[in-house]
Amino acid sequence: MxxxxxxxxxxxxxxxxxxxxxxxxxxxxxxxxxxxxxxxxxxxxxxxxxxxxxxxxxxxxxxxxxxxxxxxxxxxxxxxxxxxxxxxxxxxxxxxxxxxxxxxxxxxxxxxxxxxxxxxxxxxxxxxxxxxxxxxxxxxxxxxxxxxxxxxxxxxxxxxxxxxxxxxxxxxxxxxxxxxxxxxxxxxxxxxxxxxxxxxxxxxxxxxxxxxxxxxCLELPDKLPDQVLDVDLDPKAAKPYRDMMRSSAIVELDTLAGNSLTRSLRLRQLASGFIDTDSGGRVEYPCRKLTVLRELLEDFEGKVVIFCDFRHSIDAVSALLARLHMGHVVLDGRQADKGVWKRFQEDAAVRAIVCQYQSGSAGIDLYAADTIVFYEPSLSSNLTEQARDRIHRIGQHRPCSYYWLITRGTIERAIYGALRSYADFGEALFTKYMTEYTKGGSV
The missing domain is CATH 3.40.50.10810 (Tandem AAA-ATPase domain)
Known part of the structure; x- marks a missing residue:
């Protein structure tokens, strides 16, 4: 009772x-x-x-x-x-x-x-x-x-x-x-x-x-400071990233960003190792985030929550967990069973849950874990803070750790900066990021 x-x-x-x-x-x-x-x-x-x-x-x-x-x-x-x-x-x-x-x-x-x-x-x-x-x-x-x-x-x-x-x-x-x-x-x-x-x-x-x-009202354990793990952009993705920044187009892929929203989306995709083209196809690049994540998890004990913004990233992370023989479940809106998170909470063999922000940031308990890895940042500070609180809630007895995989020299650094100030990364901040990039500033 x-x-x-x-x-x-x-x-x-x-x-x-x-x-x-x-x-x-x-x-x-x-x-x-x-x-x-x-x-x-x-x-x-x-x-x-x-x-x-x-x-x-x-x-x-x-x-x-x-x-x-x-x-x-x-x-x-x-x-x-x-x-x-x-x-x-x-x-x-x-x-x-x-x-x-x-x-x-x-x-x-x-x-x-x-x-x-x-x-x-x-x-x-x-x-x-x-x-x-x-x-x-x-x-x-x-x-x-x-x-x-x-x-x-x-x-x-x-x-x-x-x-x-x-x-x-x-x-x-x-x-x-x-x-x-x-x-x-x-x-x-x-x-x-x-x-x-x-x-x-x-x-x-x-x-x-x-x-x-x-x-x-609660004597919960501490939220530990963020640990940012800088990840290098793979050289194969660096050129299309620069092209998208400078001209809103990647000629060899016949892909054009017609507005700032699409341009921002394409840059975020490249920072995570892929890009969706105008023809409906998808081009993948080596993603060093997966290497960093693998190194983080290889010696990891206990359970972990991993948040992604893109379904492509969710699938890539899920494939990595399978290669590591790490039992896991996925919550991203594609599941008929929306209660899959309960398996993560209750089953010792399920050591990881991979969540999309929209599906996993509200209304569920994930305190079986004391660690969250943000594979890529969300644009929404609200979703981000809700995601943090999935493990920091009634039932948690251990300090909570938060790891961020941020691709160096990309839009992700600017997004993370906004989230640290509890701000959404909207059009105004994207314009500021573009201006600083054009001036050669560090972002």
Missing amino acids: VRLYEHQETALNLLRINDGFGLFMEQGTGKSFPVLFRLAELAESGRIGSALIVAPKAVCDSWRQKEAQLSDGQRSALASIGLRVESYDVVWRREEIAGATFDAVVLDESHYVKSPSAKRTHACMALCARASYRYILTGTPTSNGQLCNIWSQLACVDPVVVKGRVYPACLGGDSYYKWLGRVAYLNQWHRPYRYRNVDEIQSVIAEHSYRITKAE
């Missing part, structure tokens, strides 16, 4: 006195169990006859696993209402769910509905507007200080319906753009770059949510 920590008891009590509420608890502090306890209480008392939990696809199985850890009485109560767990994509695409009414709706990783114009956001807001109890969970409600991300999440917590549209009552019932015009300064692309009335916004958020960090 699950026993709650003190901070989880606090979260549960807040859910008991608020029909709509957000648990903005840092990754690894245990948001799921207070919600399951609350749903079981509501079901047992007859206050709800149905409930829906919406979560990222890779996380859905984690909810079912946690439900199985509850007491017999709690499981029986939840079974009596037919608790459903569905992914965000399924919810907005299937009308029988999107158009249904559930007495309680839970949005896990609620930053998935931060975009007010997204179809899944509209579907989730409508579901919440029809529900009597509405709970949202995320460790990053306003990543990178973007307070605008909170509007649609609060619309799910405290909805008001005006002429068929859902708005957050606690933000004055304003439409998104009316509210944005009131609280933010917009740039030429009509995006907020600075906020006013910040104290007022934060006061509203605090009133409707519970925020706590691991440092405040």
Whole structure:
């Protein structure tokens, strides 16, 4: 039977006195169990006859696993209402769910509905507007200080319906753009770059949510400083890399980058030993990251988590692990079984898990390992920090180590620099990187 920590008891009590509420608890502090306890209480008392939990696809199985850890009485109560767990994509695409009414709706990783114009956001807001109890969970409600991300999440917590549209009552019932015009300064692309009335916004958020960090509530072991392992770019990849930098084209491959996004993507691919061409083919180069990774793992004891951004890299790493006779599983969205990570947690013979950031950075426990290797960096600081926390969470008793394989003299160094400052590597930073490269600066 699950026993709650003190901070989880606090979260549960807040859910008991608020029909709509957000648990903005840092990754690894245990948001799921207070919600399951609350749903079981509501079901047992007859206050709800149905409930829906919406979560990222890779996380859905984690909810079912946690439900199985509850007491017999709690499981029986939840079974009596037919608790459903569905992914965000399924919810907005299937009308029988999107158009249904559930007495309680839970949005896990609620930053998935931060975009007010997204179809899944509209579907989730409508579901919440029809529900009597509405709970949202995320460790990053306003990543990178973007307070605008909170509007649609609060619309799910405290909805008001005006002429068929859902708005957050606690933000004055304003439409998104009316509210944005009131609280933010917009740039030429009509995006907020600075906020006013910040104290007022934060006061509203605090009133409707519970925020706590691991440092405040858990005696977890330390996160050790990053260990960056510099990797040389193979000479065969160096020329196409320079060509892509200088002219956005690789003539011998008949490949052209028509915009900065594609150019950045191609440079990142080359830093990891391959490039996808305009004809739909793929050219591979020797990748010294695999050599460094092999050397790291050959004398490694215990379990390890490896994060990659590209599926090509995942396949290359998986092949290396097979050559090393190192039992492993892969989680990258191609698996029918999204709970493969449980094998990594429970099976001593499975010593490694290779994850794509989008699939493995949220909602799963990987504390069987105390080491993460970032084979290549993500562009998102949010995904990166969530990935770090897969091993640094309740259940971990050892200091956590983080290794980065960064290809020297490439865009990866600039990306890692941005991530260290908790910033996304977007178009502005890419332009800065290109300018420094052109000037001959070290990047």
